[in-house]
Amino acid sequence: MSAPGSVVARATAGLAPREARGSRARRPGAVLWTWLRKLLPLAGIAVLLALWQLVAASGIYTEDQLPGPLVVLRAGRETWASGALLGHVGASLGRFGASYLAAVAIAIPLGLLFGLRPALWRAVDPVVQLVRPISPVAWFPLAVLWLGIGNLPAIAIIFLAAFYPALLATVSAVRRVDPVYVRVARNFGTRDRQLVLKIIVPAAFPQIAMGLRLAIGAAWVYLVAGEMLGARSGLGFLIIDARNFLRTDLILLAMALVGALGFVIDRTVAWLERKLDARWGVVREELS
Amino acid sequence: MSATSIRLDRVTRRYSDRAGNVRDAVKDVSLEVRAGEFVCLLGPSGCGKTTLLNFVAGFDRPTVGRVLVGEREVQGPDPSRICMFQSYALYPWRTVLGNVEYGLEIQGLARGARRAIASDYLRLVGLDGYAGHHPSQLSGGMQQRVALARALAVDPQSLLMDEPFGALDSMTRMHLQEEIGRIALTRAKTILFVTHDVEEAVYLADRIVVMAADPGRIQRIVPVPLRRPRCRTNDGFLAVRSEVLRELGLVHHAPHPSTLQETAT
Helix, strand or coil, X not given: CCCXXXXXXXXXXXXXXXXXXXXXXXXXXXXXXXXXXXXXXXXXXXHHHHHHHHHHHCCCCCCCCCCCHHHHHXXXXXXXHHCHHHHHHHHHHHHHHHHHHHHHHHHHHHHHHHHHCHHHHHHHHHHHHHHCCCCHHHHHHHHHHHHCCCHHHHHHHHHHHHHHHHHHHHHHHHHCCCHXXXXXXXXXXXXXXXXXXXXXXXHHHHHHHHHHHHHHHHHHXXXXXXXXXXXXXXXXXXXXXXXXXXXXXXXXXXHHHHHHHHHHHHHHHHHHHHHHHHHHCCCCCCCC | CCCCCEEEXXXXXXXXXXXXXXXXXXXXXXXXXXXXXXXEEECCCCCCHHHHHHHHHCCCCCCEEEEEECCEECCCCXXXXXXXXXXXXXXXXXXXXXXXXXXXXXXCCCHHHHHHHHHHXXXXXXXXXXXXXXXXXXXXXXXXXXXXXXXXXXXXXXEEEECCCCCXXXXXXXXXXXXXXXXXXXXXXXXXXXXXXXXXXXXXXXXXXXXXXXXXXXXXXEECCCCCCCXXXXXXXXXXXXXXXXXXXXXXXXXXXXXXHHHHC
8 A cells, every 4th residue: 555545536636525516507587486486385375364364354254253364463462462372382382392302202212122123023013003093182081081180181192192103213214224334333343232322323313303303293283182181271271261262363373373383393393304414414305 | 454364164055045945055165365365256146256255254154164264263243354345335424534433433442543543544545635524425436435444444354345346437446446456465455355347356356266156156266367556458467357258158259250240130
């Protein structure tokens, strides 16, 4: 090895890494279109609001049955000013965060274990497949019976909704780790514990992260339902409470907030995922 | 570490396929590779080249027979025998430098020491400017060079290469062959190299083990008495190449003019 890599070095000196290649020149029309494309999602929301306003103003329903967006916005300002709204949102997010994190904290280690021990998974898999199709909603009566009313049943319902997707994603991610990674690791003398920490977990990570994102979306859907089981705060409680007082504007306000917060959570997680992917050197095929 | 000899002693690998038929991937194969020698295993797919390599790597064990490296029987994979794969098998979540450091990290070297060694080997393969990149940002040839640096960094006694350049374009492949040829020149590593590219084998090997399939066996061992660095176009090279092609049954008598015409129409 006297002349280290000189030939090879010369051969690749002109080669830029992939990221640096392939920037195309754009026509002005194309630039305009790119900007318009960015505005399209906003246009969709604008149309939804307009339709809502249109139906509300049409007189098909009374204002008590279907208040328009502006009425709901006013209700929002009022509840915000009283401080109640922030309290409900905070209660929901706290509850959701706690049970989601608990679900993930249990699902990932279990998933690793099941993924690494195929025999164990063969025994557990049918149980999971049997219990998983039972909607968290079906657990309501038992949840109340076992956990009483209040905070706990809501937390349990969200936990259930998040647990299965996180578990299954982890198991399948571990099972799909390229065997050649393990081979190389063994070749360099890697022992079991290091194999899990240095190879299995990072190799499975991108797929686990994708599962966690699915789990967060699935769990958020059940937040409202869970909070209808006797909780005294949160957006689900706000809906039940508003129904008892026939405040349709507050019902719609709570619904809109659930939607908006769910959207923000999903985007935040997607953003985090992209950040981590870059760190992990993962290249995902983008669907445009 | 200095190179060691490798000896396959009447190895057979038997397995039963899905239909339940018992088959021999390799049957009764004996081969001796001297310390510092470069041996290519060449043959059609299914002739058991990779099976033999996996025995030496310790990824698989023969059903019958023994595999000796130096004086010791192979019990499993070991950092003194590093395998390289066609798919590079780099860790995508690690940087280029992190990949080269991997083996040293497992051996428990301190961060500073392993970083220094890894950087040296990256420079050796001409990629010192890419230490912070991720493998996915590199071309195939560059990735395989990172894998080579990763293998060399732990200073193995032997390199076991399983069609390492099979996925590369021919120009890149030739550059990497030159690189490996330079390592062979030092005689510091015993190299077992699986390929189905005749020219590659003639360019690299001290001896070419021509194998045949069903069951996998050694058909003939062709010595390559050419000085390094080798020239791909001189008469000696072409003579060995024809000899190997003939052994593989790929050279027939010079085509008769009439048959040429037949195929042309």
